[in-house]
Amino acid sequence: MKVVIRMKKCKVDKITKYNIKIDNELCTEYKGKRLVGFGSSMTVKSEEDSKVTLYLLTDRGPNMDGPCVDNKSSKVFIIPDFIPHVVEVELVGDKAECKKIIKLRSVKGEYASGIPIEPGELGTTNEIALDGEMNRLEYDDNGLDVEGIAMDRSGHIWICDEYGPFIIEYDQGGNELRRFSPGNGIPDVFKERHPNRGFEALTVTPNGKIYAAVQSILDIKGETYDTGTFIRVLEINPMSGETREFAYPHDIEEYKRTRDGKIGDMYAISDNKILLIEQGKSKKGKRNMLYLIDISGADDISEFLINGKAPEYCCDRDELKEVNFIKKELIMDIRDLGWKFYKAEGLAVLSDRKTIFIINDNDFGVDIKVKDKARDEKKPNIKDYSYDGEGTFTYHGKKAEPSFNIISTDEELCLWKIELEEPLQ
Numbered sequence: 001m002k003v004v005i006r007m008k009k010c011k012v013d014k015i016t017k018y019n020i021k022i023d024n025e026l027c028t029e030y031k032g033k034r035l036v037g038f039g040s041s042m043t044v045k046s047e048e049d050s051k052v053t054l055y056l057l058t059d060r061g062p063n064m065d066g067p068c069v070d071n072k073s074s075k076v077f078i079i080p081d082f083i084p085h086v087v088e089v090e091l092v093g094d095k096a097e098c099k100k101i102i103k104l105r106s107v108k109g110e111y112a113s114g115i116p117i118e119p120g121e122l123g124t125t126n127e128i129a130l131d132g133e134m135n136r137l138e139y140d141d142n143g144l145d146v147e148g149i150a151m152d153r154s155g156h157i158w159i160c161d162e163y164g165p166f167i168i169e170y171d172q173g174g175n176e177l178r179r180f181s182p183g184n185g186i187p188d189v190f191k192e193r194h195p196n197r198g199f200e201a202l203t204v205t206p207n208g209k210i211y212a213a214v215q216s217i218l219d220i221k222g223e224t225y226d227t228g229t230f231i232r233v234l235e236i237n238p239m240s241g242e243t244r245e246f247a248y249p250h251d252i253e254e255y256k257r258t259r260d261g262k263i264g265d266m267y268a269i270s271d272n273k274i275l276l277i278e279q280g281k282s283k284k285g286k287r288n289m290l291y292l293i294d295i296s297g298a299d300d301i302s303e304f305l306i307n308g309k310a311p312e313y314c315c316d317r318d319e320l321k322e323v324n325f326i327k328k329e330l331i332m333d334i335r336d337l338g339w340k341f342y343k344a345e346g347l348a349v350l351s352d353r354k355t356i357f358i359i360n361d362n363d364f365g366v367d368i369k370v371k372d373k374a375r376d377e378k379k380p381n382i383k384d385y386s387y388d389g390e391g392t393f394t395y396h397g398k399k400a401e402p403s404f405n406i407i408s409t410d411e412e413l414c415l416w417k418i419e420l421e422e423p424l425q
Contacts, residue, residue: 010331010424013354015338016417018096026087026098028062028364030078030406035062036413037364038087041149041201041265042346042357045088052091053099054357055157056346058084060114060145062364066130067385067393074128074387075116076368078406080137083111084146086157086174089415096415102174104159106142109175115140116163122181123164125195132406136389144168147345148202148212148265152238158204160212165190165198167212167236185241186234187302189310194219194259199234200345201266203274210236211274211295213248213263220310225259228312230325235295244300247311248293249325254282264288265347269424272296275331275356277344288334288344290356292424294327331424334358341414353423362411372402 020036028035040059044052061082066074086102104112117123118139129137148160156177157170167180182191190198193214200215217228230247237243250261264277272295279288301323306314314320334344339358346359370382375395385402386394393400 011421013421014419018415020096022098026101035364039346039359039361040147042348043150044348054089056087057149064368067387069128069387072128076130078132104174107176112142112144113140115143117143147200150204152204160199160202162198192218192220201263203266203268205268205271207271216262220312224312227315229317245302246298247325264345267347267349290331291328298326299324354420356418359415362413367409369405369407
């Protein structure tokens, strides 16, 4: 294995932190409270003189961990009818004004939702969906957990998701045109994503190729989540359907577990070079790094096996000596610039290659808090409880009477523009 990492931190000339203005009509509401959360991904829609317009992407909507139901994990969706959407944002001075939203529709014209897909179907995460009152929700075949966005030369919008994982082409109105899925345009191995860690990042290069990265290591047959030493990046030629797969060498030595290293987003600056966010909880704390990766020279690992098994089974990179990994060059640690958020999940670069936009995913600024008089001193987590779906809770096998409140995390959506002294090369 040949991993090439160069250290060339770029000098920053200026940082602009935008005041985001959003009309109430374009805002998600919960019990009269405005919830703003469209930092899952970002791309440049247009550059006209000094005016820049961005497309920003929500995820599957305001949700949080829930109790164990039928021996399965659950998610609480406080707005079950939330429709994943794209927000068009116009930048003027230090203001970011939301102009409109584009709601995503299936090929049948039905609105997408964020609700999980039924167990047994392609793209399921086997999660139980609950509403804010802990009522069980029906599964949805139109469920998407969208996480990456890009735009091609024709103006079509490409979006990837974590459920399928899927890669979907939309027109400018948010209408689905075609969908790639494992076994249908996407290699079957990507079915092996860990639940909720499917495709996290997507970009389109100038030559029209699509690159998508899973959030973290593939979990082959549920056996490689703690062994893999790289993250897979998929290349698709949308015209021919041809695919290749590459190995991105995340900084495994920085994390307690190799699975803790994650991809946040990616943005192509040329046919071979892509700016990428690597982040996660490291041994030293929160970590948000910008790397410039180079696909040229990386080996296609589509058919590569070690002793008849996928290379994710190798827990030592020395076992992968034959593989040329993706090259990477450190651009900056954005925490050195004052970034304090855990997740940087939206990334875009202007054509000058000097202007970088970054936005956080604030999960709509809400979370769930447990109150349990019998156990408050233990600071119980909602995942410690089991629920029978009919009002009865248990805590480690003992009957419990918790209450759950939706609270504000006070994390705002923060959009930064970072201007470099020299363009990315």
